[in-house]
Amino acid sequence: MQLHKMWQDYPNLVPELEMTIQLMENSVKLKNKSVEKAILDMIHSGGKLLRPAYQLLFFQFGPNQDVKKATSLAAAIEMLHTATLIHDDVVDRAELRRNLPTINAQFDNTTAVYAGDYLLISCFKLLADYTQTLNSLRINSRNIEKILDGELGQMNNRYRLDGTIDEYLENISGKTAELFALSCGIGAMESGCSEKFSKKCGEIGLNIGLAFQIIDDLLDYTQSSEKIGKPVLEDVRQGIYSLPLLYALQENKAQLSPYLLKKEQMTTADAQAVWQIVQQSKGIEKAKKLASDYTNKALKAIEKLPDTPKQTKTHLYNLTASILQRQN
């Protein structure tokens, strides 16, 4: 198992991330050995492990430094993330993820739906095994519920030409940012930090997650124009309008509507036209600005965190700055 090369810059985290992977492996014990292998392959396929990394870093702030506990909770978070990826692949009929065939492609939707369910449950099993108190488990399960509510919320806004920026932010909160918030918040709380401090850590996570998802959505529009067709086309056809397009709609709705109203009948040429209009309306510029606002909010809050013997603050700052400066 090779960790993503980005972790070479954080050698202190490497042993804990490796333990996290090990714990995920140990948690997946199925009678159906071929499905077990497919899940393990997915675990090994080199996801960035950002959420467990944040959880592990925020765990360094509390008095209770139990590595087994820290890594078990990190494994639970990554399993939750993996479960949602498996279900996303069913829903998107995706055939490849990280250059491996998806579980729905290798087996069928049935297997992928149940495999995702299994990981969701395993996540709770790990949480129940290692959280401090029933109360903190309650908070965690409430937050996980919010994440699913967010996924379903997104379905509601499809094909709406008058979707607002606030609605977009609410949706990406649920879809992405809440899981970052949960990772940071659980990390602090379960290491014995106060509820108030843990809440602040959760807010840092939320800002990181918001910036992360905006940048992810931006990448669909900022790649070279040959590459641009596919990702924009897919989402826009499905009626999922992300931030650059929403900003453009505020300025140029009349120009965009004829293309968007084609829905699933949109062609690659239509997508190129949409992309041009988004460029002209400064949708990309404005989205970049908002991402950098959230990034700066997170970085400023990180600077104010207390010092630790492991120089957690510096690591958090560097990690956050580097992932939020991906090609944007």
Add this chain to the structure above:
Amino acid sequence: MQLHKMWQDYPNLVPELEMTIQLMENSVKLKNKSVEKAILDMIHSGGKLLRPAYQLLFFQFGPNQDVKKATSLAAAIEMLHTATLIHDDVVDRAELRRNLPTINAQFDNTTAVYAGDYLLISCFKLLADYTQTLNSLRINSRNIEKILDGELGQMNNRYRLDGTIDEYLENISGKTAELFALSCGIGAMESGCSEKFSKKCGEIGLNIGLAFQIIDDLLDYTQSSEKIGKPVLEDVRQGIYSLPLLYALQENKAQLSPYLLKKEQMTTADAQAVWQIVQQSKGIEKAKKLASDYTNKALKAIEKLPDTPKQTKTHLYNLTASILQRQN
């Protein structure tokens, strides 16, 4: 909300079953109101509520008689069951359930996958809110994990002409019986019964669940021959061979193989032929015998349970006898 008419014979249970439904309703709070409505419609569509009923009955054995707690745990169990039904419908591409359009048919697979996930998580939230101790939550989550393992196990045995009765029983344990076991076991344990006694209650639930699923599988073969085609055909085409067919395969493999090896190309006439062979090989008789063995085991164990002021034993006996004597 009208409860299934079977509960007229158990008037004491009615208020608690109604509270259970109410609690499920209160748990489903989504931003996406149309999905919320679809989930609520499903909750109201008149499922039998057998699993919550068993949970509520076994809860009557312990010293801790907290109705709010009993009904919350019952709601958690029914939500878990509803989540698996929603995902089963995605996987089976089912269009109707209990005479209502399924969530995948009303919306799409995406919505149904996430709606099922949401209910899975809500189930844990309710469990975390109302279980006594972290330890009992751990036991519960381990058992729920087993249920998913069972669903995935079934996929493994598809199209196998040499599947054994033991493998079949192991699969239906996971798919159905473990949830009955969990309902009975949680009921006893969370009302403050000893671990030993609760384990015994779980075993009663397991036997009830095994008999219940065998009878369900039998119904596909015991209905009048005009009706027989469809359900048998569907499962057999998908490579899911249930108990009557497995018994028949032990006797008449050579006769059955040519039909079964057609897999998804099987016709209605082929299914009729398979059904004839299953009849002749006494597959149905033998399966009935095994179902009644499990039923008797459960009923005998129920007879030995202690008395309660609410005459729980009599209710448990009557309920179990009546649901396990459905047309078999």
